[in-house]
Amino acid sequence: MAAGSTYTPLATQTLSSSAASVTFSSISGAYTDLVLICSTKDTRVNSGADDFQLQFNNDTASNYSMTYMQGDGSTATSSRNSNATVIAGIEPGFNDTYGTIIYNIQNYSNTTTYKTTLIRYNVVNAIVRATVGLWRNTAAITSVKVIGESGIASGSTFTLYGIAAA
Amino acid sequence: MANTYTLIASNTVGSGGAASVTFSSIASTYTDLLLKASCRSDQSNVARSWRVQANSTDITARNLDAEGNPFVVFSGTSANMNTNGTGSTSNTFNNYDIYIPNYASTTAYKSLSVDGAVENNGTDANLKLVAGLYSANTAISSITCVINAGLFVQYSSFYLYGIKNS
Numbered sequence: 001m002a003a004g005s006t007y008t009p010l011a012t013q014t015l016s017s018s019a020a021s022v023t024f025s026s027i028s029g030a031y032t033d034l035v036l037i038c039s040t041k042d043t044r045v046n047s048g049a050d051d052f053q054l055q056f057n058n059d060t061a062s063n064y065s066m067t068y069m070q071g072d073g074s075t076a077t078s079s080r081n082s083n084a085t086v087i088a089g090i091e092p093g094f095n096d097t098y099g100t101i102i103y104n105i106q107n108y109s110n111t112t113t114y115k116t117t118l119i120r121y122n123v124v125n126a127i128v129r130a131t132v133g134l135w136r137n138t139a140a141i142t143s144v145k146v147i148g149e150s151g152i153a154s155g156s157t158f159t160l161y162g163i164a165a166a
Numbered sequence: 167m168a169n170t171y172t173l174i175a176s177n178t179v180g181s182g183g184a185a186s187v188t189f190s191s192i193a194s195t196y197t198d199l200l201l202k203a204s205c206r207s208d209q210s211n212v213a214r215s216w217r218v219q220a221n222s223t224d225i226t227a228r229n230l231d232a233e234g235n236p237f238v239v240f241s242g243t244s245a246n247m248n249t250n251g252t253g254s255t256s257n258t259f260n261n262y263d264i265y266i267p268n269y270a271s272t273t274a275y276k277s278l279s280v281d282g283a284v285e286n287n288g289t290d291a292n293l294k295l296v297a298g299l300y301s302a303n304t305a306i307s308s309i310t311c312v313i314n315a316g317l318f319v320q321y322s323s324f325y326l327y328g329i330k331n332s
Contacts, residue, residue, distance in 0.1 A: 007171035012331040037198060039267040039277065071230030071241025071295070092277065097299070100267050100277040122279045122297035128228045128241075130295055157268060159197065159331040161170075 006166075010034075012159040018043050018151045024160045025143040029109035031162030034144070036103040040156035041093015042148050051149035052101065053086035054133065056115065056141045060085055063136045070121075070129035087133035090121050091148060097124045098156065101146075108141040115141055170330040172196070177324045183208060183317030189326045190308040194270035196328030201264040201309060205322035207251040209315050212290060214246035216318075218264060218278070219310040220300040225278060227299070233292040246314065248284045248292055259322065260284045264298075269306040276300040 008031070011024055027034070042051065055064075066087045067080035081088060092099025100122040108115060114136045121129040135141075146158065174196075177187045192199070207215050218225055227245035232238075250258040262282040269276055278298030285291050300306065311324060 007329070009170050009331045037265075037267055039274075069230065069239070071228055073228045073241055073243040076230055076239040076241045092297075097275045097301075098268070098277060099297070100265070100279045102265060102279055120279050120281065120295070122277050123228070124275065124277050124297065124299045125226060126228060126297075128230050128295045128297035130230070155274070161329075 006164045008162045008164070010160045010162050012157065015152060015154050015156045017154050020151060021145055021147040022152060022158050023143060023145045027142050027144065028162070029140050030164070031109065032107065032165040033163040034105040034108050035161040035163060036105070036144060037159045037161070038101040038146065038156070039098045040101065040158070041096070041098050041153045042091040043151035043153045050088055050090050052089040052091040053147040053149065054089060054103065054117070055086055055145045055147065056135050057137070057139060057143050058145065059135070059137060064133065066131050066133040068129055068131040070127055072127050086147065087117065089119060089131060090123055090127060090129055091150070092121055092123045093153065099124045105141065105144070111138055111140055113138060172328045174326045174328045176326070179318050179320055179322040181320050183319055185317055186310050186312045187318065187324050188308060188310040192307050192309065194305050196270070197268065197331040198329040199266040199269045199306070200327040200329060202325045203262040203264070203311060204259045205249055205324070206254070206259045206319045207249045207313060208317045208319050209251050210253045211315070212249050212251035212254065214244050215249050215251070215315070216311060216313045217246045218298070219312060220276065220306045221302070221304060221308055222310065223300065223302065225298040225300050228297045230295045231292060235289050245296065245298055247282055248294055250284055250286060253290055254286045255288065258286055266306065272303055272305055274303060276306060
């Protein structure tokens with residue numbers, strides 16, 4: 001993955017004011033995988049709540065599922081859900097500090113398989129989490145929406161990269 | 167196509183070993199940093215054996231650590247990484263990715279996302295996820311990998327990449 005030409009920034013968004021969600025749309029099918037890097041927090045001061053969510057192609061039906069494992073500094077846990085309307089996640093910002101989410105969306109443009117994504121949440125000084133999410137749809141992914149149920153704070157940055165296999 | 171994934175510097179440890187490896191004078195011209203570490207210790211105790219510093223300061227962390235034999239998953243607050251050592255199979259080196267978004271920001275703390283693996287064809291193998299934090303608004307201009315006891319052995323390698331969002 002070291003070759004620069006295979007790791008292409010498709011779009012970046014920096015919030016100048018808080019927003020309910022961030023959407024990347026009209027995503028080209030010219031790449032193999034997508035990587036979305038988020039440096040973000042919600043609009044509350046102390047949270048770390050399960051309220052950062054992911055949807056594809058504006059699909060709000062119950063076509064999503066996910067499984068995660070996480071550690072909070074003392075306890076390791078795992079959980080999952082099925083037939084959900086989003087891939088549920090955790091907001092990473094905490095006490096006014098931006099945290100990091102990295103989404104890896106494999107084989108996003110094929111039209112024959114359901115889509116799997118690997119997600120790493122890094123909640124500052126609170127939680128580390130790894131999630132696998134599934135969208136049960138064979139359509140190519142052309143839009144990615146990150147939803148902050150409590151609002152996404154100003155200053156949050158989101159950059160979408162395309163990874164080409166060749 | 168833009169060259170957005172650039173090797174900034176690399177360091178391969180020589181025959182004498184090294185107690186630390188530092189990348190200094192890191193330019194602020196990128197959006198994110200990615201450090202790839204493949205290393206091995208000259209010690210037998212390899213759990214929580216090395217750590218990462220930003221601007222000579224230890225990062226803080228929440229971790230999730232999985233060991234397959236005996237099976238155990240636990241979470242803690244140590245920012246120390248694991249590695250292979252003298253008790254490991256010959257020629258085995260760990261594999262760590264350390265991603266730092268918005269490392270050049272002068273207005274926010276820096277969140278780090280760390281994924282690591284130590285495989286050994288036996289015990290002393292593990293997976294580790296770390297949510298790290300550098301609690302300063304200062305731009306990160308140096309990164310140091312420090313071994314807590316002994317040395318990184320010859321052929322331990324560290325590659326620092328800069329990633330641009332445009």
